[in-house]
Amino acid sequence: MTTRLKKILIIGGGAGGLELATSLGRKLGRYKRANITLVDQNHSHLWKPLLHEVATGVLDEGIEALSYMAHAHNHAFQFQLGCMSKIDRENKLVFLDEIRDDHGVILVPHRWLEYDILVMAIGSVSNDFGTLGVKEHCIFLDNLRQAQRFHNKMLNLFLKFSAPGNLEEKVNIAIIGGGATGVELSAELHNAVQQLHRYGFTRLDHQALSLTLVEAGDRILPALHPRISVAAHQELSKLGVRILTKTMVIRVDVEGLYTKDGEYIQAELMVWAAGIKVSDLTRDLADLETNRINQLVVGSTLQTTRDPNIFAIGDCAAYKLPNGGTVPPRAQAAHQMASYVYGNILALLRKQTLKSFRYKDHGSLVSLSRFSTFGSLMGNLIRGSMIIEGHIARTVYIALYRMHQIALHGYIKTGLMIIVGRINRVIRPHLKLH
Template structure:
């Protein structure tokens, strides 16, 4: 039996599916502009209860970021910003009747808590992000850790802690390394490699069971000619040098054909042994987007006009990693948090304008540069690419400060300029009194 949740008919119902960077910022903006004045009903739906900024998932995976402190609880945030939140996993979209179907919500013992239900909409915004693309490589889903969500990152962290525990409780020399292999040398793979080196230093401080420092052996594997293929070559060269200083083995031009319980096998038949494996090679959108009749590209992104409306349905927008839009100057919008932020701003404007009977505006992407954070060791990147003539290469403390400011801007956009600074201050204070990494 299905329960249908119907919106109040007096006002349009705007449903946002996905509470990532773009989805949460959009819900906040529309809630404050339309929901507060009861000009529209805003509903945000996500399969998780807590929001974590996706570029920081590698810090969740290493325990450097505590989700209990740095996460945003959707239900509490919704109350403050005049929108509604519902927990749910989208399983079907009926475009003709404008209804979304959501799977039943089960507890840890597989008991049904909330039955399958449907939600109607007038305007739908798809902000479901992306998932890892394993390219059909055998063994990846079975043997590798993925970092698409908070839960996956937390599972990786538990595996890592268990490896440290196993090392500290055996008679083996502490110098025998824990072997990690990461496939995909984009931002996630590169930042995770550096963060892991930071974590092993911190864990050794807290570990009183071994006499020496537990060491890590890290292989960073990339099929292309260099790491960070989507970023300027100078950033890649600088990041490579920093990683090699940390002892990371950077393997470029290495294509993985299989993952098994012992490690990764490359196209030459070589086994790259690993105790813990991570797959971070490429992303794609959910495959069901094309099944429901929306026009999608080869990685399942929704094809959109420059207004960010779907080519297939005038009542559906898409933002973030699940959106594909051809820009006037050519090229596609990169899957970055700054892209989702800018798309959310454009869609917020267009929804307000649409309700007022005004013409829609076109999305214009502005590249503010790219920064790669190598934990406490270094930060490199290009700053404000389209605001200066060319791009300005930066590294060190200035680059680190700019990297941190990106997250602070996200916090201000969802908490506001009054509460936001207090949230940031409390986060900084908590770092003084809690362990440097999450040890449980």
């Protein structure tokens, strides 16, 4: 008698989900010990912390993005393009919406996919906290499409500014949210301006860029060590970024934003990067427990509290830390959760005891483009935390992405990718101009 292969379904091929699908594919899919399926609403994967580099053109997504279909084929799992919108827990089914083309014509009808074990890894989106006008007038940096939209708008803005006869003195850009995304994007924008100046946008320079970074808290990078905030604040101020702390944005219109203190900041391009939430989809998802930002509440084994057949990892999971907080929405957390759930799925299939997740904070780094990198390292080796900057910090910052690449491609292919990256830096322009 043949036994039916277990079906493991992973929703979301981001920092956590794609690593998990890859390792399960290698371990189980390749030897026909289970059916692994990954679902994502996009055709290709780009590691989310690189989005601000795509937005400014420092990174070419055409080179860096990874096709899910090809990766699935190489790592013995299946890929289904689609957007999940419902779960039927009783019958263990997941519903994918129909796929339509740009004219609304249905390309793929809606589908139900079966599962024995389901892993939710759908990440997070920007939280506008219901602020008036944000959805209509600000750009979010949640996915590749939005980063590309920012890139096009930025290039158009700079082109208009540099056009012969243009009398405007400044290009006004505002970024709302002084977390890592806002800070890194500010520095990348100054880098982009420098590169474009060299490529022939002669009117465009540091002085011409009027960049305002608005933060509601009393310092930028509020989640990081105060010394890192101070260092980043100084470096951005040196570049000419106007930093407003303790400033709440209450409304946005087509030409700028209003602060609670009564100031109107004019801006032709506005980015909202002030906090995250999980998409509203999870709020009433099959009666699974969620918190105030729609994260799925998980227990110590990363199984959701109301259904042991459903795990949640990464930004969409709320895992309580001993200090009462939850694991922060970071790539390193998604990576660690993917490794734990990999072990726990194997344990489930072998009818062994599942392990409890322990989050290890290895520190945080922010890269101010080629101007500087700051961060803190934490761990047993250094017994506590250590502030680093400059070349060492830059190397550690890049190492986080390398770890993701190694988890997906192994050491040899990642090594080759590093070499190709170095060659591209010599033979290609330093900024994507189209």
